[in-house]
Amino acid sequence: xxxxxxxxxxxxxxxxxxxxxxxxxxxxxxxxxxxxxxxxxxxxxxxxxxxxxxxxxxxxxxxxxxxxxxxxxxxxxxxxxxxxxxxxxxxxxxxxxxxxxxxxxxxxxxxxxxxxxxxxxxxxxxxxxxxxxxxxxxxxxxxxxxxxxxxxxxxxxxxxxxxxxxxxxxxxxxxxxxxxxxxxxxxxxxxxxxxxxxxxxxxxxxxxxxxxxxxxxxxxxxxxxxxxxxxxxxxxxxxxxxxxxxxxxxxxxxxxxxxxxxxxxxxxxxxxxxxxxxxxxxxxxxxxxxxxxxxxxxxxxxxxxxxxxxxxxxxxxxxxxxxxxxxxxxxxxxxxxxxxxxxxxxxxxxxxxxxxxxxxxxxxxxxxxxxxxxxxxxxxxxxxxxxxxxxxxxxxxxxxxxxxxxxxxxxxxxxxxxxxxxxxxxxxxxxxxxxxxxxxxxxxxxxxxxxxxxxxxxxxxxxxxxxxxxxxxxxxxxxxxxxxxxxxxxxxxxxxxxxxxxxxxxxxxxxxxxxxxxxxxxxxx
Amino acid sequence: xxxxxxxxxxxxxxxxxxxxxxxxxxxxxxxxxxxxxxxxxxxxxxxxxxxxxxxxxxxxxxxxxxxxxxxxxxxxxxxxxxxxxxxxxxxxxxxxxxxxxxxxxxxxxxxxxxxxxxxxxxxxxxxxxxxxxxxxxxxxxxxxxxxxxxxxxxxxxxxxxxxxxxxxxxxxxxxxxxxxxxxxxxxxxxxxxxxxxxxxxxxxxxxxxxxxxxxxxxxxxxxxxxxxxxxxxxxxxxxxxxxxxxxxxxxxxxxxxxxxxxxxxxxxxxxxxxxxxxxxxxxxxxxxxxxxxxxxxxxxxxxxxxxxxxxxxxxxxxxxxxx
Numbered sequence: 001x002x003x004x005x006x007x008x009x010x011x012x013x014x015x016x017x018x019x020x021x022x023x024x025x026x027x028x029x030x031x032x033x034x035x036x037x038x039x040x041x042x043x044x045x046x047x048x049x050x051x052x053x054x055x056x057x058x059x060x061x062x063x064x065x066x067x068x069x070x071x072x073x074x075x076x077x078x079x080x081x082x083x084x085x086x087x088x089x090x091x092x093x094x095x096x097x098x099x100x101x102x103x104x105x106x107x108x109x110x111x112x113x114x115x116x117x118x119x120x121x122x123x124x125x126x127x128x129x130x131x132x133x134x135x136x137x138x139x140x141x142x143x144x145x146x147x148x149x150x151x152x153x154x155x156x157x158x159x160x161x162x163x164x165x166x167x168x169x170x171x172x173x174x175x176x177x178x179x180x181x182x183x184x185x186x187x188x189x190x191x192x193x194x195x196x197x198x199x200x201x202x203x204x205x206x207x208x209x210x211x212x213x214x215x216x217x218x219x220x221x222x223x224x225x226x227x228x229x230x231x232x233x234x235x236x237x238x239x240x241x242x243x244x245x246x247x248x249x250x251x252x253x254x255x256x257x258x259x260x261x262x263x264x265x266x267x268x269x270x271x272x273x274x275x276x277x278x279x280x281x282x283x284x285x286x287x288x289x290x291x292x293x294x295x296x297x298x299x300x301x302x303x304x305x306x307x308x309x310x311x312x313x314x315x316x317x318x319x320x321x322x323x324x325x326x327x328x329x330x331x332x333x334x335x336x337x338x339x340x341x342x343x344x345x346x347x348x349x350x351x352x353x354x355x356x357x358x359x360x361x362x363x364x365x366x367x368x369x370x371x372x373x374x375x376x377x378x379x380x381x382x383x384x385x386x387x388x389x390x391x392x393x394x395x396x397x398x399x400x401x402x403x404x405x406x407x408x409x410x411x412x413x414x415x416x417x418x419x420x421x422x423x424x425x426x427x428x429x430x431x432x433x434x435x436x437x438x439x440x441x442x443x444x445x446x447x448x449x450x451x452x453x454x455x456x457x458x459x460x461x462x463x464x465x466x467x468x469x470x471x472x473x474x475x476x477x478x479x480x481x482x483x484x485x486x487x488x489x490x491x492x493x494x495x496x497x498x499x500x501x502x503x504x505x506x507x508x509x510x511x512x513x514x515x516x517x518x519x520x521x522x523x524x525x
Numbered sequence: 526x527x528x529x530x531x532x533x534x535x536x537x538x539x540x541x542x543x544x545x546x547x548x549x550x551x552x553x554x555x556x557x558x559x560x561x562x563x564x565x566x567x568x569x570x571x572x573x574x575x576x577x578x579x580x581x582x583x584x585x586x587x588x589x590x591x592x593x594x595x596x597x598x599x600x601x602x603x604x605x606x607x608x609x610x611x612x613x614x615x616x617x618x619x620x621x622x623x624x625x626x627x628x629x630x631x632x633x634x635x636x637x638x639x640x641x642x643x644x645x646x647x648x649x650x651x652x653x654x655x656x657x658x659x660x661x662x663x664x665x666x667x668x669x670x671x672x673x674x675x676x677x678x679x680x681x682x683x684x685x686x687x688x689x690x691x692x693x694x695x696x697x698x699x700x701x702x703x704x705x706x707x708x709x710x711x712x713x714x715x716x717x718x719x720x721x722x723x724x725x726x727x728x729x730x731x732x733x734x735x736x737x738x739x740x741x742x743x744x745x746x747x748x749x750x751x752x753x754x755x756x757x758x759x760x761x762x763x764x765x766x767x768x769x770x771x772x773x774x775x776x777x778x779x780x781x782x783x784x785x786x787x788x789x790x791x792x793x794x795x796x797x798x799x800x801x802x803x804x805x806x807x808x809x810x811x812x813x814x815x816x817x818x819x820x821x822x823x824x825x826x827x828x829x830x831x832x833x834x835x836x837x838x839x840x841x842x843x844x845x846x847x848x
Contacts, residue, residue, distance in 0.1 A: 435545065494542070
């Protein structure tokens with residue numbers, strides 16, 4: 001629940017700014033000053049400004065104090081949110097790096113590191129501890145021996161093990177790689193900045209700025225928790241989606257300005273794809289807003305978790321919407337399987353081709369920031385934002401309810417948002433590791449012919465649910481259960497779609513393909 | 526989308542299940558297998574067709590005893606990473622031909638349009654040699670002979686009349702040479718070192734009209750219109766068909782050139798290796814397409830023949846009615 005979160009950064013900042021501004025007010029001289037000062041007119045103020053003849057500094061400060069407080073508060077919150085975004089962002093490439101290795105069975109070559117402390121097949125890098133004086137090396141030797149015995153590489157099948165034991169096993173694989181992002185940053189920051197000779201130089205330089213700045217601005221409206229946000233206007237959802245939609249323009253600029261066939265094709269593909277997926281995305285988000293009855297992201301979350309409001313996570317109310325949001329967001333952030341604009345195999349990274357150095361690094365970071373924003377938005381729109389899963393149900397349990405509620409109240413809401421976002425990013429990575437890149441025409445066909453009608457269906461359904469089924473209080477639990485069950489059933493039906501003809505063919509030992517003679521139109525049946 | 530791919534494998538059909546669900550389940554399995562304790566679960570393992578199989582033969586098992594680490598392995602030796610965490614299986618090398626990739630990782634099927642070993646339906650081959658002419662590497666070799674099929678000949682009025690072959694346009698015909706009976710008289714089979722003399726002049730029938738037949742003689746003497754009663758139906762038969770698979774580059778031009786749909790590139794990749802170059806000379810028997818595969822083609826051919834036979838009988842009946 002929004003109000004019960006103890007991590008009230010917005011409130012603390014408000015108290016702090018008003019306290020400090022009050023102090024500034026109090027240290028101002030309180031007596032009247034008999035002085036007239038006239039500031040002559042300039043282009044900025046056509047009339048000259050006159051202060052005095054008698055004025056009071058304290059009163060004058062009091063008149064601008066609210067504005068100063070608001071400005072200071074906004075500055076602090078922007079810094080906090082940006083810092084929080086940048087630090088928690090580190091997890092995103094880390095998840096990608098770690099999880100994709102597991103998914104794709106590429107566990108990484110870290111034999112060397114690991115051999116330093118456990119050795120290979122019982123042979124460590126020299127028993128150096130025995131050379132230490134006074135036998136202080138003894139415990140080190142025992143420790144290393146124990147490590148070797150429990151977690152060392154096995155002695156059986158020695159050669160095989162030596163060749164294959166290349167990874168940290170079990171939990172240990174989590175250790176290395178977390179700070180890779182810093183190393184990457186320094187690498188990119190020290191690289192040369194090259195602008196191609198024939199590039200449109202101004203646009204070439206401006207494009208990364210557009211992409212990066214709009215991407216960072218998205219986070220201004222994305223709350224990390226009920227009390228952690230930089231700005232919370234009434235229509236924050238619309239602001240956020242509008243800014244989210246600016247970056248594709250920068251992508252197109254980049255593709256055009258580089259004056260390179262790969263970048264141009266990539267930029268064109270990007271423009272086509274993002275246009276095709278922006279529309280179903282917005283319609284899907286509109287469905288979310290309709291169901292929750294608000295264009296404010298915080299209110300959308302509150303509707304899902306408030307006991308006096310909907311009190312059911314949106315994913316159970318509109319699984320179709322969640323699926324559409326996921327697919328369109330993957331396309332919007334240009335990740336596999338929709339990474340046609342930067343298809344590295346055919347387009348040499350597409351619209352990124354001509355960028356290098358820190359510009360490339362920042363655009364790469366922007367790419368991940370957009371993925372991250374997409375994950376957080378999914379968590380906020382569909383997964384109940386800062387609520388623990390089934391929090392109210394757990395709190396109502398007969399025996400352990402009280403202690404559970406207390407335990408959950410200790411966890412700040414931002415923790416749940418981040419956990420959900422990271423888990424969702426793991427899904428992004430899972431999809432990336434599993435699916436093929438989709439052809440351009442298939443992407444567009446899928447977007448226009450399937451996603452757009454489906455998103456309209458989703459919108460109509462949410463309107464119907466909101467108008468017909470909502471009585472102003474918490475949802476009747478039968479409704480989300482029925483919706484989820486039906487959607488799951490449809491999914492299972494689609495998933496078990498077995499091709500009988502192909503099974504028939506498979507009874508043959510091998511396949512002889514009937515050769516279609518080359519003639520105009522013969523490639524279609 | 527109205528698109529049906531003849532992929533030859535149920536895992537290759539481009540549907541939701543095969544394009545999304547299966548790959549995502551496979552990668553998830555691979556990832557979960559590396560989680561301690563959870564990874565032990567049986568359903569996460571990749572087995573031989575869902576069965577566990579030991580790589581150790583019974584005699585070795587007898588010799589090393591039940592406790593030998595080799596016996597704990599379900600896969601070839603390099604699949605397992607350690608004794609402590611044997612569930613960390615890492616399929617690295619497929620021990621072909623003892624293991625096959627399709628068996629271990631069935632989602633990696635051989636595509637139906639893969640150009641593999643050449644397969645020929647010899648039953649429907651007409652020895653036109655279009656494939657031999659199309660082959661850019663000269664790896665196809667075919668010897669054929671035009672001959673009178675003595676088993677097919679039937680005289681008007683005899684018991685088997687109506688079942689033999691007939692003269693037809695585009696087919697071969699033979700005319701007895703003048704000295705038909707005596708032509709083999711002076712031939713010294715032992716010492717001449719040459720082909721046996723032909724008793725027939727062979728030619729291709731260009732046109733049949735009434736009793737007249739227009740024939741282009743194969744010996745180059747030109748086109749001639751003669752009475753068809755002096756002609757005997759002949760046919761081109763395959764004497765040998767060989768492929769030097771060592772020269773083949775699997776371009777598939779031969780399969781494309783075949784006008785009778787008898788020549789195929791199968792998607793098989795095995796059975797094309799040997800210890801000598803001579804091993805790579807495939808006789809007709811090694812290129813035969815299995816009946817299970819070409820049944821449709823054979824059925825088509827049988828239907829065509831039945832139709833032809835029916836027409837022939839109708840014609841015969843009409844002729845008899847005229848007479």
